[in-house]
Amino acid sequence: MICENDLPMAVTGKNSRGGLIGTILCLFVGFVLRLAIILNQPNQLTEDRDVYLGIATNLAEGRGYSVPNSTSPTAFRPPLYPLGLAAGMMWFSPAIVVAGINLLTGVCTIWLTIGLGERLQLGSLRFVAAMLTAVDPLLVLYTAQPMTESLCTCLATLWLWSMMGLSMVGVARQDHSQRPVDSLCTGIVFGLLVLCRPAFWLIPLVWGFGELLGIAIRERKSPIRRWTRFPSVFATWASAGVGAMLVVAPWLIRNGIVFGVPILTTTHGGYTLLLGNNPVFYQEVVMQPWGTVWERESLLGWQQELESQIVRDLGAEASEIQRDQWHSQQAKKAISANPGLFIAAVGHRIRSLWNTVPQGDATNSTRGWGLQAVGLFYTAVLLAGGSGVILALRRADRRQWLPLYVLIASVQLAHLVYWTNTRMRGPLTPAVALLAVSVIPRRPSLTSR
Template structure:
């Protein structure tokens, strides 16, 4: 078997593994294809010609891309609708694993590391589990790896095209946009290329993002009388993880406490009363400003909450109060070795140069977002392809890894 045939065979293995695991996950347990964020009602509204509305009112509370994609399926009902969503998520999951494989190849990581990256995406429990819900994680992960694959392709128009895909990712999950911003900055400063080449690729990414976002901004300016670049949900998500009740119940409560129950419902009710009669942008600003005031008045507690959210985002096991012992053991057995490989792979030289640096920028960007905003383990699902690419790079030459670690230590010592 030649190298090309071997690569095709391994790519097929990656794709089939992704399909098989997601089929297994979708066929078991309760709560399959729950729609907690009301994407199906939004899709039905679009399909009916009413635009992005909820209960008859225009909304920007949820991002538009996922309900737009679901809209052609909205005429279906019952099991047919669930089967259609399942089929969509299966295709996206398989494509995400396959693109992780191709991206690793394009970055020059070799066939075996590409296979490792693809299998990590195929088998990741968080990403696979989210395929069984009517939520945006599956689509967001696909869009991220599609952008990384386009960066790695290296064509003349790749920065602009990949920027457009990152703009779509922002219309799917706005938390992708900080990573896009970091990627623009990295493209402007890292080698290879002179100043002109770096500016061209950085500007291309930024233009691609802005062009794709612009129709959404224009629509919101028309509907609400002011531009909304992402959604009107950000203030709520920020306040959900930064309020006095949360601080009291979770940060100052028993270790491992998960915020749920009566106190949370009372807080939700108080928010609804405070924002009653406001437009979505007004309510969004009110909640965001309340968090700014809280951070100013209690900076130490705010910092503590940020660190706690970061720990939750990167937790190796799900919350004990929500998931059973078997689920926690299986997740930990997968995640702990993966995190070890992630740390080792982060020293790979390809991730300090263009286009490889776009991979860690996606990881850092989402991590920063969920240091400030409400988070749990599922929030990291969109960056699983980026994690897989870095982790798969852990197995490189020992002498190169030693040099990389030495350089990091030396630079840290020098800056100190």
């Protein structure tokens, strides 16, 4: 639950002067960099690649959550970001709303990273992690675009912070660690997160498997004690589930009414599965040297042929749900027909998620020295983060780090099979930064002694 005792010390006034200066510096740097990219690329603010602005415009103009420039209902994109845009567009221009939401959530992410560092007892290194988040090239770049990176990263970081406040992750809070309302609030945050990016629905599966496995291993010599642990774990999860469903239920009910099917996620999943698993992608990207991108002309040609196939198979009036199912079926056929290429594509997606330099169109506006700088930055951070993963496992307080592992594992699992590029790891930035700074030897700060 969010209360004064949980807030980062810079906000409650319980930290040293040095801590306050560190907080202000991190927030200032993050704000200035994000504002600079917005001012430098103002046209990007309304370049609606993912049709979030189109859906938001329909909402603001009273046409409902529908396909842009129509009144046809859609569930192709998750609803949270368009709803936020639509609310702002009732008073301000689309460009101002995009800039405002992305800038605000970007700065909040930095602030929350400092709070995570406090809970992980990183001392002054929490400011290093926050600064890495503040200057992260991916997060800075996408601040100027109507895409979910900024909002999703903020919500993912808030979820991490909320999870660390629960007794189930071993944080020592004697005052109210067992209150169901804590789990309820964590569930609400999770509900917002999956309404922003549905891939995070894997979190409960990953966490649940790890929790049950951990109980079984820790209590393997005491079967009776093992089973007595399950009720408390179940109660915590039940409260979190209620919180999540309070947020997700309106989307579920709306889809049930509009489409006749209570769609929990979106009708976009089949397409993203097929986008990363089809013969053309295998031939033109996976089987080529690393760094080869899917050329725009080829991609457009594939999409046009795909549309023709859908019309032939389903007819021109096929619904979103029918199209989504058809896309999934075609992807499964491609995987079954070429299991070896699918495995190669999985490796390609892993490498793409953790790539250190931009590829494709992202390189057009970046000079050579800029690409090298970005590559060096990410190489250093990811190498340190990988070392931090191992180091945190050996720490006495390793359970406090568990939410970071769950978040990273969930994103990676989703992008083993679905279309992947480097920006998909944006929400992991604070977690990776915290793991990276954990390898640095440190002395406890005055606030943590």
